[in-house]
Amino acid sequence: MTQLETLLAGWIPKQRWFGGKGAPIDHVAVEAQHPLITGEQGLRLLVVDVAQDGSFARYQVLLGSCPPGRLRSELSHAAIGECRLPESGETRTVYDAAHDPELTGRLLDRIADDDGTGPVRFRRLSETPVRTGLRSLVLTGEQSNTSLVYGEDYVLKTFRRLWPGRNPDLELTTTLAESPFVARPHGWIEADLTDQGRTVGTTLAMLQEYLRSATDGWVLAGTSVRDLYEGGHSAPESAGGDFSWEAQRLGSATASVHLDLASKLPTDVLTPQALRDLSTAMISRLHRATEEVPSLEPYAGTLRAAFDALAEVDSPLPVQRVHGDYHLGQVVRTDTGWVLLDFEGEPAVPVGERQRLSSPLRDVAGMLRSFDYAARHQLIGHTAEEELASLARAWARRNREAFCAGYAFAGGADPHKHETVLRAFEYDKAVYEVMYEAHNRPSWLRIPLDSIAALAG
Template sequence: MTQLEELLADWIPQQRWFAGKGAPIDTVTVHAQHPLVCGDPGLRVLIVEVAQRDGVSRYQVLLGLRPAGTLRAELAHAAIGVCRIDGVTRTVYDASHDPELTALLLERLAAADGSGPDAVGGPARGGTADGAPPAPVRFRRLDDADVHSGHRRSLVLSGEQSNTSLVYGEDYVLKFFRRLWPGLNPDLELTAALADSDYVARPHAWIETDVRQDGRPVPTTLAMLQEFMRSATDGWVLAATSVRDLYDAPGLAPGDAGGDFAGEAERLGAATAAVHRALARELPTDVLSSHALQDLARSMLDRLHRAATEVPELQPYAGVLRSAYEDLARVDEPLPIQRVHGDFHLGQVVRTDGGWVLLDFEGEPAAPVEERRRPSSPLRDVAGMLRSFDYAARYQLVGSADAADLAPAAHAWAQRNRDAFCAGYAYGGGVDPEKHQTVLRAFEYDKAVYEVLYEAHNRPSWLRIPLDSIAALAA
């Protein structure tokens, strides 16, 4: 490995967005590096390949370069190390934290040529008149998007797990996709399809490059610029506040305690249905045949078998879960499918002055892009939100001496908001969850099994949350 690759091999595993935690790194290779700003300071986009026992993953690193010993104190936390690059000893660092360099990204997006919505995910553009190939890194803007750079200073949003987002003033948020899969990122694709919806943050522009797949260059999304929802409050925060209000009022029903969330849950259900209807209008739809439903149920059974093998605490519930998946396999009606959110929970929605807004249509970041772009039943998203209500109700009981006494209140809060969300979803024109319980139950159990595996590997103290939820659903 080069000096830079050695530094990256130490630095990447420490980043929150690194998906390979828990497994040793075999090699780190800089697959490609594209200079955006030359000189000092310098800015490059790196495509880094990380080889581990399960295969090779690609990550994006926005690399800043300055002469050794000149990194400002406020950027010390972003330092990767010191190495020789192009014959010069330089300090290299995560440039997403450097407002001087990230301001140039917004300037380039503001100056980019407009592209109609059909250009999202289309062939690479930007070649010169004499037929020269397109630029290695391309800045693209939607036709009707008016991006202003001005003197907006960027700030990295805290708390993000799988990507890195920069907020420019009170106007824009630029999300960098850290783990890269060749092709169009679903977040850009679906947000562009919903550009006229009141239920999404308006997209403005994006950055792309070519990543080779099977020997050919594939246009791949690096980052996406959207409207910043300045008045927004995170859905998880609102729900958690409601739960705390209930726990502070022992003996009261959820609807009688201050901060009842059911009205918001119902409005969120209606907003979700509106987004699903818009996606069905704008993008292709299909149906799953009975045979395809059997394949879906088989994949759920496979995940259950793997989870029960790795997490013995799940085994007492395996029979109930298996029965739900077998019921799904016996459904004899075609199941409508379409593009969906794919990773839907309370942390993916915000409440603004105008209502609920859905964010982060990327899908499950650990899954390949082609899998995330695959149509699914909208009930999959419904199930994801129902699981999120259970999490919001139960997570505050982890380690609490009052957990046993408060468990009935947690169950009542979750049930009240589950019912409200489903009612709002049906009222908003979505598939009535009450009339499709077999499919919904299978999706919800499958999500809970995924959560069991996740918590066992990452947060063992939270393992009881999905296990208790499965027990309650099975009762």
């Protein structure tokens, strides 16, 4: 490996967006590098291959460089190290340029110019001018990607894990560009990656409207739950922070987005064989989960019965493009209503798989699971956990019902009329959660297990 690749091999595993934590890195290689800014302060866009356990993943790194000893103090936290760059042979200090507003401002300039020439293409979506001269700030808290906020106008989401093809977030957001339930897209950055000998245009970043007055749905729901637990209330509807009206409006917004996607993108109906295949996939995940997490075994029979019932559904199951990773952290409440974000799907899954059609009830199930999480996670370690458990169940039940009512009212498939399908999707999501919590947050494992027990009761 070159000196730069050696530095990256030590730096990448420490980043929040790195998806291969827990397994050793076998090799790091710079697959491609594209100079964007040259001079004393340089900027290169790197595509970095990381090999682990016989497979590899591609990651995007915005690499800043400057002469040794010239890194500005406010960028010290972004330093990667000092190395000799292979193309020039000169020694430079390299760092994560996503944190350097003097360099990232040039990205906004090139999107504004609709600069579609060269190996890295900067595209403006519409005739609406993009404001320039804005300083960027990295948003904290994001894990799989890195988002830069420019002033109070735009957010540039840079996709760290790269898969060949157009990212579903860009694809679906541009499809929904006129919807009041998405943040308006303004442009994107792309380059070519190779995929099985083919050259494929690949999304590197997406520029959207920044919703400066927005509040995260998970935060709003958490505030409601905290008010319920701390206020000595006997029922969720008696709490001042009752969330059910917001849950109902969120259900309506979700249905509107689903209907919009179905009207503009391909749809289909699952055949009986496709339903059986879907059931088989769910059962396979259940088997893996029970092997890895023995505490799931007491519920395996109930879960298996729900998945078997899905295979026996004899009515047509419409499928379409959906959000794919839907929960309270993927929505925000603005002054005018709910807005859905992050149509990317699961970043660890290839683009082609994320583009597959699915039942919109999969998204509904994801949000229902999120209500359970919002109600239960604040009980972990709470001194009055046992006394509050019934309130947690009541809060989740009230908001689940409100969301489903809003979804059906706005024209979505009535969840109560598709309980077999919805139950299978919700159980499948809970099985995934069991494996995730067992591997990443063992203290939270009780949340999906308790939810499965409640759903089975």
